[in-house]
Amino acid sequence: MTTTADQSLWLAALPPAPRPPLTGEHTYDVAVVGGGITGLTTALLLKRRGLRVVVLEAAQIASGVSGNNTAKVTALQSTVYSQIRSRHGLAAATDYATASLAAVAQVATLAEGIDCDLRRSPAITYAFTEAEVRDVDNELVAARQVGLPVRATTDVGLPFEVHAAVRLDDQLKLHPVKYLRGLADQIDGDGSLVCENSRVLDVSGNRVSTSDGHVDAEKIVMATHYPTLDRGVYFARLELTRAYCIAARVSSPPEALAISTGSPSWSISAHEDKLILAGQSHPTGKTVVEPFRRLEDFAREHWQVEEVTHRWSAQDPTAYDHLPMIGSYTPGNTTVFTATGYMKWGLTSGTFAAALLADLVTGKPNALAERFSPHRVSLKSVPTLLRKNAEVAAEMVGDRVMPADATSSEDLLPGHAHVIRDGLGKTGVYRDESGKLHGVSMRCTHLGCLVRFNAAERSWDCPCHGSRFDVDGEVLEGPATKPLPRKEPR
Numbered sequence: 001m002t003t004t005a006d007q008s009l010w011l012a013a014l015p016p017a018p019r020p021p022l023t024g025e026h027t028y029d030v031a032v033v034g035g036g037i038t039g040l041t042t043a044l045l046l047k048r049r050g051l052r053v054v055v056l057e058a059a060q061i062a063s064g065v066s067g068n069n070t071a072k073v074t075a076l077q078s079t080v081y082s083q084i085r086s087r088h089g090l091a092a093a094t095d096y097a098t099a100s101l102a103a104v105a106q107v108a109t110l111a112e113g114i115d116c117d118l119r120r121s122p123a124i125t126y127a128f129t130e131a132e133v134r135d136v137d138n139e140l141v142a143a144r145q146v147g148l149p150v151r152a153t154t155d156v157g158l159p160f161e162v163h164a165a166v167r168l169d170d171q172l173k174l175h176p177v178k179y180l181r182g183l184a185d186q187i188d189g190d191g192s193l194v195c196e197n198s199r200v201l202d203v204s205g206n207r208v209s210t211s212d213g214h215v216d217a218e219k220i221v222m223a224t225h226y227p228t229l230d231r232g233v234y235f236a237r238l239e240l241t242r243a244y245c246i247a248a249r250v251s252s253p254p255e256a257l258a259i260s261t262g263s264p265s266w267s268i269s270a271h272e273d274k275l276i277l278a279g280q281s282h283p284t285g286k287t288v289v290e291p292f293r294r295l296e297d298f299a300r301e302h303w304q305v306e307e308v309t310h311r312w313s314a315q316d317p318t319a320y321d322h323l324p325m326i327g328s329y330t331p332g333n334t335t336v337f338t339a340t341g342y343m344k345w346g347l348t349s350g351t352f353a354a355a356l357l358a359d360l361v362t363g364k365p366n367a368l369a370e371r372f373s374p375h376r377v378s379l380k381s382v383p384t385l386l387r388k389n390a391e392v393a394a395e396m397v398g399d400r401v402m403p404a405d406a407t408s409s410e411d412l413l414p415g416h417a418h419v420i421r422d423g424l425g426k427t428g429v430y431r432d433e434s435g436k437l438h439g440v441s442m443r444c445t446h447l448g449c450l451v452r453f454n455a456a457e458r459s460w461d462c463p464c465h466g467s468r469f470d471v472d473g474e475v476l477e478g479p480a481t482k483p484l485p486r487k488e489p490r
């Protein structure tokens with residue numbers, strides 16, 4: 001058990017539906033690595049264009065962020081349009097809106113015939129405090145400018161006063177795991193295949209390799225959420241933030257897909273008789289105190305909570321210039337493609353990424369290719385890029401003098417962790433509920449920052465580029481691909 005969180009509302013209740021791993025040598029037109037919304041949607045679109053596609057998923061379909069979110073599929077996304085307009089101009093914000101509206105429509109079409117609890121709901125961006133009104137007003141103007149049929153309202157069906165809100169009707173909520181399993185079912189067959197438990201360990205030329213098999217493919221799509229291949233320097237241009245979610249049985253679940261603009265932000269939605277509340281966001285590797293308790297307190301303050309049924313968390317990358325990165329993996333590469341940087345809105349942007357990737361893979365011109373190219377240079381955002389990388393550099397230097405917490409683990413309580421100095425290095429020690437000690441080297445195997453303990457998840461998280469490891473050092477999330485070496489705890 002590497003996390004104190006349960007499985008997500010979406011993953012917990014569904015019986016497993018296993019698919020075979022890749023074994024042996026195969027040839028496909030396209031190898032798609034990653035079975036989340038990006039990979040599966042891309043694979044299905046390519047299959048419908050007549051290509052033979054294999055999807056290689058390291059764990060299970062939708063076990064990544066696509067099965068650990070709040071399941072809103074909406075073109076209204078907090079304050080995304082005012083932010084993109086200020087960084088890139090109105091044309092970029094309009095492109096993002098056009099792509100997002102098309103993605104919502106695409107999900108509705110793809111979901112036809114899939115039993116995935118699809119419902120139409122209004123999306124709301126709201127001001128929880130007076131101080132947030134300006135952001136909401138700006139978003140209203142920006143959303144209108146980019147052509148979204150939004151309106152101002154304060155009647156949002158939430159059990160507390162909101163100071164202002166923007167509303168966009170006819171957006172979607174669904175059960176993401178049922179939806180993605182439905183896509184996977186449609187990919188399988190007629191020469192295409194979806195494999196689970198098939199972690200890609202190497203991509204070399206046109207060859208993709210797992211521990212038990214190889215695929216030679218004309219095109220390769222790395223839909224691994226975070227681009228983990230050791231090329232492209234994505235880690236210097238992406239920042240990961242984690243956020244926490246709870247589901248709680250309440251007497252009147254809200255109808256809208258709502259999110260407040262402030263910090264902390266309160267994201268609200270519902271599934272059947274359950275309220276879904278998310279927030280307490282922070283850069284991965286930094287922590288917030290008792291995020292689940294804070295969410296639960298907020299839920300109990302505003303709803304009659306019968307029971308908190310699920311707690312889960314996840315992280316998503318944001319590019320330094322706040323636009324998704326979709327395109328060739330490295331500049332000019334016509335074989336390997338990727339998509340990332342969805343800013344916690346990837347059910348929508350992962351879907352439009354798939355449409356763009358399908359065009360790039362099949363050589364069809366797409367007007368959005370340049371806009372979302374991972375290799376664009378956003379001059380206005382260069383200061384942000386420099387600041388972020390200076391922070392990482394400071395983290396690397398600061399780590400060298402980080403003090404140890406203790407000299408022995410004798411008094412370490414179950415469920416707690418601390419840092420012990422061992423010679424020139426440091427050991428992270430965790431004591432589990434049975435009293436057993438787990439020791440790991442604290443030096444992140446990506447680029448060497450010191451990991452920090454995340455008490456809410458019982459994981460060692462890296463503040464530099466967001467890698468996460470369990471208490472025995474196994475990689476939970478990249479960019480790191482190698483485990484933390486185990487150490488004998490003292």
Ligand SMILES: Cc1cc2nc3c(=O)[nH]c(=O)nc-3n(C[C@H](O)[C@H](O)[C@H](O)COP(=O)(O)OP(=O)(O)OC[C@H]3O[C@@H](n4cnc5c(N)ncnc54)[C@H](O)[C@@H]3O)c2cc1C
Binds near residue numbers: 344
């Ligand atoms: C708390 C939270 C709430 C969110 N809520 C929403 C929401 O309401 N609406 C919304 O639009 N977005 C939301 N998002 C964001 C959204 O869920 C993600 O942006 C999106 O799911 C990312 O999809 P993906 O396919 O890129 O990644 P993933 O779903 O993570 O899929 C990547 C897959 O690749 C696999 N993989 C990784 N490495 C390898 C390898 N080497 N070989 C083979 N497979 C590999 C992983 O196992 C994983 O299954 C939320 C995000 C967070 C953090």
Ligand code: FES
Binds near residue numbers: 444445448462466478
């Ligand atoms: S994730 Fe880059 S140093 Fe840890």
